Amino acid sequence: MKNQIRVASIREWMDEKGMAAMLLASPNNQFYVSNYKAIIYSRPLFYVLGKSETAFIVPGLEEKHARSLASVDQLFVYYEHPEMAHKGTEPVDLLMSYLGKPEAGAKLGIEFNTIPIKLAKALEAAGWELVDVASEMLQRRTIKDETELHWMRYAGKLVSNAVRASLSAVQPGVSELEVDDRGRKALLLEAAEQYPKANVFLNAITPSGLERS
Known part of the structure; x- marks a missing residue:
């Protein structure tokens, strides 16, 4: 409609x-x-x-x-x-x-x-x-309706949870790739549980290795 x-x-x-x-x-x-x-x-x-x-x-x-x-x-x-x-x-x-x-x-x-x-x-x-x-x-x-505002708030919640999950994995010897993977999994799992029919588009650029290049 x-x-x-x-x-x-x-x-x-x-x-x-x-x-x-x-x-x-x-x-x-x-x-x-x-x-x-x-x-x-x-x-x-x-x-x-x-x-x-x-x-x-x-x-x-x-x-x-x-x-x-x-x-x-x-x-x-x-x-x-x-x-x-x-x-x-x-x-x-x-x-x-x-x-x-x-x-x-x-x-x-x-x-x-x-x-x-x-x-x-x-x-x-x-x-x-x-x-x-x-x-x-x-x-x-740029003019959002209530449905769009709902999804924007929910996307923000997913990202916040993913950041917390990523930070919880930070410790000596853990690569950035592994840290990012923890957050990505947390986001996708919650999205799948709450809205199994939703399309989730996730973009991330993560360096690999123990040291930053």
Whole structure:
């Protein structure tokens, strides 16, 4: 429901700015409007917000995941394995086909800090007037609802517990890798017990060895 409210609000803003559609490539912005986050971003994903429908273009590796989670009207899939090549192998081709030929002077919102220059030039060559929406989307994402605030507080709790677990492992002869492992295990175990269906993304950069280099 919150995604539909967000999309409706963005459409009102698009109308004010005279935009026919918006193209999002940033994972954070895509999640904001669709509730979908890819398992891994090793291939291009494009989200299009039009005046009457939304569409997602995803790789075959993400197809099942996207169909089960993405709040979107249309899902288009491109494939890299030969037996499915007849359905399309190029995400940009699918995108350009979906967008179609724009009317003269039609405006397309894109994220100037995310969209590849080659794609931007192809969109301009197709007749689109490009408008930067990156700042607007960032501003919208800074306004958190109660669900987001809950998860932020819970993430902070997980990190605090992980730090305590890591500190408890600190003693002479223990490597930083082992200290970090203690905290990581504590975080993942608690998350699995409290929210077994949640996706937990954990990033850590830990030196190894007894001495710092």
